Structures are given as structure tokens and as C-alpha cells.
Amino acid sequence: MNALEYANPTTLKDAVALLGPSWNDAAVLAGGTDLISMMKDLLVSPRRLVNIKNIAELGGIARKGGALRIGAAATFDDLASSAAVRAEFPALTEAVLGVTSPQIRNMGTAGGDLCQRPRCWFYRTGNGLLAIKDGKSLVPEGDNRYHAIFGGGPAYFVSASSLGPALVALNAKLRLVSAAGERTVEAARFFVSPQTPEQREVDLRPGEILADITVPLVKTRNFTYEVRQKEALDWPLTAASVALTMDGSRVKSAKIVLGHVAPTPWSAAKAEAFLTGKSIDETTAAAAGDAAADGAQPLSGNAYKVQLVKVAVKRALLAAARA
Numbered sequence: 001m002n003a004l005e006y007a008n009p010t011t012l013k014d015a016v017a018l019l020g021p022s023w024n025d026a027a028v029l030a031g032g033t034d035l036i037s038m039m040k041d042l043l044v045s046p047r048r049l050v051n052i053k054n055i056a057e058l059g060g061i062a063r064k065g066g067a068l069r070i071g072a073a074a075t076f077d078d079l080a081s082s083a084a085v086r087a088e089f090p091a092l093t094e095a096v097l098g099v100t101s102p103q104i105r106n107m108g109t110a111g112g113d114l115c116q117r118p119r120c121w122f123y124r125t126g127n128g129l130l131a132i133k134d135g136k137s138l139v140p141e142g143d144n145r146y147h148a149i150f151g152g153g154p155a156y157f158v159s160a161s162s163l164g165p166a167l168v169a170l171n172a173k174l175r176l177v178s179a180a181g182e183r184t185v186e187a188a189r190f191f192v193s194p195q196t197p198e199q200r201e202v203d204l205r206p207g208e209i210l211a212d213i214t215v216p217l218v219k220t221r222n223f224t225y226e227v228r229q230k231e232a233l234d235w236p237l238t239a240a241s242v243a244l245t246m247d248g249s250r251v252k253s254a255k256i257v258l259g260h261v262a263p264t265p266w267s268a269a270k271a272e273a274f275l276t277g278k279s280i281d282e283t284t285a286a287a288a289g290d291a292a293a294d295g296a297q298p299l300s301g302n303a304y305k306v307q308l309v310k311v312a313v314k315r316a317l318l319a320a321a322r323a
């Protein structure tokens with residue numbers, strides 16, 4: 001690692017004043033479970049680290065007005081043990097419980113989960129976010145077993161955040177604060193598929209801190225189902241987060257958001273439209289799974305993910321209907 005400054009502010013105002021106009025000026029340090037490994041691999045070399053773990057106003061999970069406010073520095077453990085999250089948003093609790101490592105649960109934060117960098121091995125071994133060499137992406141002809149089956153090109157990595165799809169399905173909003181002021185972004189718009197190697201995969205600008213996440217307290221049947229190769233120390237292969245607004249036993253409107261299959265959480269619009277006016281049973285849930293997989297464009301090594309999408313959507317819907 002290169003020599004760097006370390007700052008330990010206790011207010012959000014002081015923290016944003018310590019950041020700068022470029023990514024190399026300073027990096028926000030939350031749990032460090034992603035950032036420190038990126039620094040060790042020399043993928044990022046910030047001149048200053050701004051620790052946000054001692055800023056009380058960035059923590060906590062509480063009902064506020066008609067929403068649940070989750071501080072960006074709340075950890076996975078905070079989320080997993082929150083009765084309010086479990087009662088209203090099983091989709092979120094299930095996504096949190098999927099991260100089984102006690103170390104990551106203890107240190108990793110909600111904000112860090114949303115802002116973690118892609119795990120794509122081409123990117124992590126220094127080939128850039130779009131993995132372009134000699135004008136061509138390395139992914140289609142390389143080992144792409146974990147890459148995108150939707151929305152691929154020029155980016156083929158998958159969004160690594162497990163909380164992202166659930167927060168998109170639940171219509172969450174994110175508050176971003178900088179020295180110049182603050183802005184609020186819908187979770188669905190926070191994630192972007194970069195078109196150039198310089199563009200980030202999230203709508204976070206240098207100098208900004210993600211301060212909190214608000215999830216509207218709207219009554220839905222919601223759930224997340226993840227398909228994982230192994231229980232510990234890995235990301236899901238595919239996930240589906242669903243949130244259903246019901247009219248009696250029938251679906252009034254559905255949100256179905258896929259995880260780990262595209263450079264962003266991926267809304268399955270055809271499946272959402274298909275479910276409107278229907279009740280949830282084995283047949284409709286399976287048909288929604290098929291509709292969600294429609295339009296997938298697998299690469300040479302990841303066609304298996306198409307079936308995982310079908311399964312994840314079906315099981316998430318059946319669990320949401322029971323929730």
C-alpha cells in the first residue's frame with residue numbers, strides 16, 4: 001500500500017469536508033471489507049482515508065414518518081437483528097442473512113454493500129471495469145461463468161450488492177451528502193451500467209457520502225430468494241427480490257428484481273406485468289419465473305443462470321405469498 005493520511009471525523013459535516021473532487025483525493029472507509037482489499041491489490045490508492053464508523057448520525061435503524069430509515073453505517077448484524085426490518089421487509093432480512101460470514105456481518109455496512117466494487121475477476125486483476133483489451137471486451141471469449149445474462153455490453157460484470165435488488169423492489173431512496181449540499185436518488189437509479197471505463201457502476205460522485213436509506217412503509221408481501229453454490233464466503237449466483245401489493249388474494253402490482261445477473265439490479269418487467277390481477281400459486285409463480293428469464297442473453301459459460309432465474313423468482317413469489 002502507498003503512504004496515506006487517515007482521518008477519523010465524528011460528524012458528517014467534517015467527513016465531507018475531508019473528501020475531495022477526485023476519487024484519488026480521499027476514500028470513504030466504512031467496514032473496510034472491500035476497500036482494504038482493493039487498496040492491497042493497488043486497484044485504488046487514495047491519498048486519504050476518511051473513517052465514517054465513528055459518525056453517530058450515520059448509524060441506526062428506526063421508523064421515521066412513513067418510512068424506515070437505515071443509516072448507511074448500520075452493519076449487516078444491525079440489519080439482521082432489527083425487528084422492524086424483519087416485520088416489514090423480509091426481502092431485506094433474507095438478503096442480509098444470505099451473507100453468512102460472521103466477520104463480514106460484523107464489519108460490513110449497508111452503505112458499503114451498495115457501494116462495493118464489482119467482483120468481476122477481469123476488473124479485480126487490473127483489466128478495468130469494462131475489461132477491454134485491444135478495443136475488445138475480454139469477457140465474451142473468457143471465463144464468464146459468473147457474468148451477466150441481461151444488459152451485457154459494454155459492461156458484463158454483475159452488480160455485487162445483495163441489498164440492492166431488495167431495496168429496488170421496495171422503492172427505497174438513498175440520501176447522498178457532499179460539502180455542497182445533498183441529493184436524494186431512487187435505489188433503482190443509483191445503480192448504472194457504465195458506458196466508459198471511467199464511469200462508476202453507482203451514481204456516487206467524488207466528495208459524496210451515502211448517508212442513509214429510506215424504505216417507504218407500504219404494505220407489501222415481500223421476500224428474497226437467493227441461489228448460492230455454497231453457504232459461506234461467497235456471493236449468490238442469482239437472486240430474486242419480490243414485493244407484491246395485493247388486492248385481496250390477487251396481485252395489484254408486482255415488483256420483481258433480479259440480482260447477480262446484470263451490471264445493475266435487473267427489473268423483470270414482463271414477469272411484473274404477467275402477475276397483475278393474478279393470485280400466486282405454483283402455476284402462476286412458475287410462469288412468472290419463465291417470463292422473468294425471457295430475453296436473457298447468456299454468454300458462453302453462464303447459460304445455467306437462466307434456469308436459476310426461473311427457480312429464484314418462483315420460490316421468492318411463493319415465499320412472499322406465505323409471508
Ligand SMILES: Cc1cc2nc3c(=O)[nH]c(=O)nc-3n(C[C@H](O)[C@H](O)[C@H](O)COP(=O)(O)OP(=O)(O)OC[C@H]3O[C@@H](n4cnc5c(N)ncnc54)[C@H](O)[C@@H]3O)c2cc1C
Nearest residue numbers: 028030031032033034035108109111112113115162210235
Ligand atoms: C468472502 C466475502 C463474501 C461476501 N459475500 C457477499 C454477499 O453474499 N453479498 C453481498 O452483497 N456482499 C458480499 N460481500 C461483500 C461485502 O458485503 C462488502 O464487502 C461489504 O458490504 C462492504 O461494506 P463495508 O462497510 O466493509 O465497505 P468498505 O469496504 O469500507 O467500502 C466499500 C466501498 O464503498 C465505499 N463506501 C462505503 N460506505 C460508503 C458510504 N456511506 N458512502 C460512500 N461510499 C461508501 C468505499 O469508499 C468503498 O469504495 C462479501 C465479501 C467477502 C469478502
